[in-house]
Amino acid sequence: MARLFGTDGVRGLANSDLTVELALGLAQSAAVVLGQGRVADGRRASGRRPIAVVARDPRVSGEFISAAVSAGLASSGVDVFDAGVIPTPAAAFLVADFKADLGVMISASHNPAPDNGIKFFGQGGTKLPDEVEDRIEAALAAPSLAPTGVEVGRIRRFADAEDRYVVHLLSTLPNQLAGIHVVLDCAHGAASGVSPQVFTDAGAKVTVIGADPDGININDGVGSTHLDNLAAAVLAHGADIGIAHDGDADRCLAVDKEGNVVDGDQIMAILAVSMAERGVLHNRTLVATVMSNLGLRRAMAEHSIEMLETKVGDRYVLEALGEHGLSLGGEQSGHVIMTKFATTGDGILTGLHLVAEMARTEKTLAQLASVMTVYPQVLENVRGVDHHSLGTNTAIADAVAAVEEELGDTGRVLLRASGTEPMVRVMVEAEHHDVAQAMAERLALVVRSELGT
Numbered sequence: 362m363a364r365l366f367g368t369d370g371v372r373g374l375a376n377s378d379l380t381v382e383l384a385l386g387l388a389q390s391a392a393v394v395l396g397q398g399r400v401a402d403g404r405r406a407s408g409r410r411p412i413a414v415v416a417r418d419p420r421v422s423g424e425f426i427s428a429a430v431s432a433g434l435a436s437s438g439v440d441v442f443d444a445g446v447i448p449t450p451a452a453a454f455l456v457a458d459f460k461a462d463l464g465v466m467i468s469a470s471h472n473p474a475p476d477n478g479i480k481f482f483g484q485g486g487t488k489l490p491d492e493v494e495d496r497i498e499a500a501l502a503a504p505s506l507a508p509t510g511v512e513v514g515r516i517r518r519f520a521d522a523e524d525r526y527v528v529h530l531l532s533t534l535p536n537q538l539a540g541i542h543v544v545l546d547c548a549h550g551a552a553s554g555v556s557p558q559v560f561t562d563a564g565a566k567v568t569v570i571g572a573d574p575d576g577i578n579i580n581d582g583v584g585s586t587h588l589d590n591l592a593a594a595v596l597a598h599g600a601d602i603g604i605a606h607d608g609d610a611d612r613c614l615a616v617d618k619e620g621n622v623v624d625g626d627q628i629m630a631i632l633a634v635s636m637a638e639r640g641v642l643h644n645r646t647l648v649a650t651v652m653s654n655l656g657l658r659r660a661m662a663e664h665s666i667e668m669l670e671t672k673v674g675d676r677y678v679l680e681a682l683g684e685h686g687l688s689l690g691g692e693q694s695g696h697v698i699m700t701k702f703a704t705t706g707d708g709i710l711t712g713l714h715l716v717a718e719m720a721r722t723e724k725t726l727a728q729l730a731s732v733m734t735v736y737p738q739v740l741e742n743v744r745g746v747d748h749h750s751l752g753t754n755t756a757i758a759d760a761v762a763a764v765e766e767e768l769g770d771t772g773r774v775l776l777r778a779s780g781t782e783p784m785v786r787v788m789v790e791a792e793h794h795d796v797a798q799a800m801a802e803r804l805a806l807v808v809r810s811e812l813g814t
Contacts, residue, residue: 365501366494368674370480372469375422379477381429388433388465390500391481394493395463396439410514414459416444416452416522417467418551418609421576422477426467430479434465435514437506444522446574448551448610450707451526453486457704458525468551468609471586474577486704488676523555530559530710533702535639538565538716542600545712546591547572548584550608556709560604565716568598580607585614585695585708592620602719602726604712605695612695613708615715617726625695626657628715630733632697633689634664635718641688641701642666648681648690650674655773655790660733673777675706736772737794741787741805746812748778748785760807764789764800772797776804785812 365371371387373379396411413434417423423446431441439462444455449466456464464482472478481489481497489497543565547553553572560567570590571583583590585605595603595616603616615623629647636642646667649657653670661668669685671677675696682690682700691697696706703710719726751757757776765774772791779786787804791797 364495365498366491368676369470370466370478372472372476372478374475375420375426375477379426379479381425384426384429384479385433386501386505387479387497388430389437389505390497391463391465392434392437392439392506393500393503394496395481395483396437410512411439411462412442412459413439414442414444414452414455414461414464414519414522415467416447416455416465418579419446419549419553419574419576420469420474420477420579420608422475423467426477426479430465430467431516435516437514438508438512439514441514441516442519442522443516444519446551446554447522447526448555448707448709449480450611450703450705450710451522451551451555453482453705454526454529454703455486455519455522456482456484457486458529466609470609470611471580471584471607474579474581482704488679488705527555527559527562529702530713531562533710534563534713534717536717536721538563538713538720541602541716541720542566542568542598543716544568544570544591544594544598544600544603545572546570546583546594546603546605547610548580548606548608549574549578550580550584550606550610552606552610552709556604556606556610556712559709559713560716563713568594568600570594584608585612588614588616588622592616592622596620602716604716606708606712607695610708611706613697613711613715614695615712615726617730619727621727623726623730624735625691625693625697626654627730627733627735628695628697628711629689629691630657630660631718631729632699632711632714633661633666634732635721636689637664637666643686643688646685646687648678648685648687650678650692651775651777652788653693654733654738655736656734664732679705736790736792737797738788738790739794739797739801741801743785743787743805743808743812744783745814746783746785746809747814748783748812750812751776751778751785751808754811756811757807760804764804768800772800774800774804776808783814
């Protein structure tokens with residue numbers, strides 16, 4: 362049986378894969394696993410009921426799913442504070458700030474509106490390790506808690522949830538954003554209320570697009586997966602920078618005043634160099650995944666900054682940051698984690714600090730981004746193959762070695778088996794796109810020939 366939890370919670374087509382019954386059951390299971398202050402006979406060890414923060418993005422299915430989650434928690438003796446529509450990183454922050462026992466975010470991030478998802482946070486607003494998610498899944502088959510009378514949970518509106526988060530974001534800034542004109546694309550998502558407010562409060566001139574959520578337009582041609590409209594708006598308004606969020610605002614991508622995309626790797630390079638200069642980059646080390654661009658590695662080396670690599674996925678970046686006590690990490694996709702201020706990727710926080718660096722240095726985004734040369738990166742997905750045999754096939758290993766020898770120090774090769782389907786991802790970086798394309802296609806042919814079924 363396939364594992365219910367994916368790389369970032371439980372996701373699926375709302376009311377088909379992700380049903381009311383499943384949402385209710387997951388909430389009841391989470392109450393068993395994450396609810397604190399209980400003893401074996403059901404009495405409270407702490408003298409109070411466990412507390413949960415529940416939040417969602419604005420997609421329409423979030424309304425009934427959040428109702429089911431809140432019902433599951435309250436019926437299990439958990440007091441629920443409903444924060445309404447707020448970003449995922451806001452939900453994580455509020456769990457910590459409110460000293461709650463757990464948090465639930467209902468969102469499918471950058472996925473289209475018909476999808477939705479449920480992710481849980483533990484105490485302190487941290488994402489759950491695999492083994493805890495497995496315990497929640499296993500608890501679906503066990504009897505749920507069924508307190509009665511005064512022991513049932515209450516459901517209350519978390520009235521100042523957004524204000525607490527805004528105050529927190531503003532408190533992190535090293536300087537104001539005065540003099541910078543920012544275009545914000547909120548993806549018709551959870552950032553639509555918070556992001557324009559906080560950038561304005563921080564002193565920036567703000568123009569907003571993609572901030573009219575109606576429950577069904579989230580991520581629809583807007584946001585971090587559709588940057589053309591943002592680039593056009595920056596040019597049309599003569600702005601200094603464009604910031605794009607995804608549906609739940611845990612990502613940040615940018616465009617400069619000429620409309621050129623600045624991706625997560627470039628944003629990390631800018632922040633890492635700034636933090637190193639200011640003495641706040643712990644151990645002068647950045648955490649990034651194996652998919653990050655070769656240019657990021659070279660830029661960090663040029664600035665005497667170590668780079669620690671992880672598997673693809675922000676949860677692995679988070680694990681490495683925690684294990685080594687580091688302060689900055691992220692992914693090319695725009696998940697950037699600043700551990701002094703957040704327990705997860707925060708697109709609004711990232712955008713604020715990126716613009717703050719422009720204001721501090723009085724440099725354009727293009728000038729800041731020039732710290733890193735982006736190498737052409739070609740990705741070929743070879744589908745329908747025996748991906749489990751990738752690591753033991755000598756012919757493929759020999760082909761990779763040959764390409765690496767040809768590239769020398771001017772490029773990089775990465776072959777990676779998919780974790781969810783019979784597919785091998787072939788990635789090649791080189792100084793010139795046509796070289797990377799040719800070598801990626803060459804390796805893809807070898808993979809298909811050797812592993813094809």
